[in-house]
Amino acid sequence: MKIELIVNGVRKTLDVEPNELLINVLREKLGLTGTKYGCGIGECGACTVMVDSEPVLSCLTLAIEVNGKQITTIEGIAKDGQLDPVQEAFIEEGAIQCGYCTPGFIITAKTLLRENPNPTREEIIEYIKGNLCRCTGYVNIVKAIQKAAEKIRKEKL
Ligand code: FES
Ligand code: FES
Incomplete structure (x- = not known):
């Protein structure tokens, strides 16, 4: 399936499987390895990203569920070389x-x-x-x- 995400302010069009997890899309398809895989079952929070302005566990979220949304990962937190x-x-x-x-x-x-x-x-x-x-x-x-x-x-x- 084709989806569109705005990741750290940049629009990305991606081909994903219907069962593909957001964490895997971020880490493997987009190379954003700052988002960490810990437990994989929603217990540790290591995979937390912002979807619009809400914290979301990317290990429990299908990429297709966030189609069209703004995703912010740790790589998008610093601005113009200045830490947040x-x-x-x-x-x-x-x-x-x-x-x-x-x-x-x-x-x-x-x-x-x-x-x-x-x-x-x-x-x-x-x-x-x-x-x-x-x-x-x-x-x-x-x-x-x-x-x-x-x-x-x-x-x-
Ligand atoms: S990897 Fe532990 S909550 Fe997602
Ligand atoms: S798990 Fe090592 S700093 Fe938190």
């Missing part, structure tokens, strides 16, 4: 160890901060509960999201 405030905050707070979970966390954090620019610690913990990290213990990830929120609020002043 969420990416900067993850680096500054040491919220990355092996980095496997990081693209999923950053996409999830972006959607949280779009919906709620000033989340409490508890709201952050609740929102990221679908993303698993085996390395960091989450403390620095939560701090990074709080710091990113501050940065974005300051940018808007």
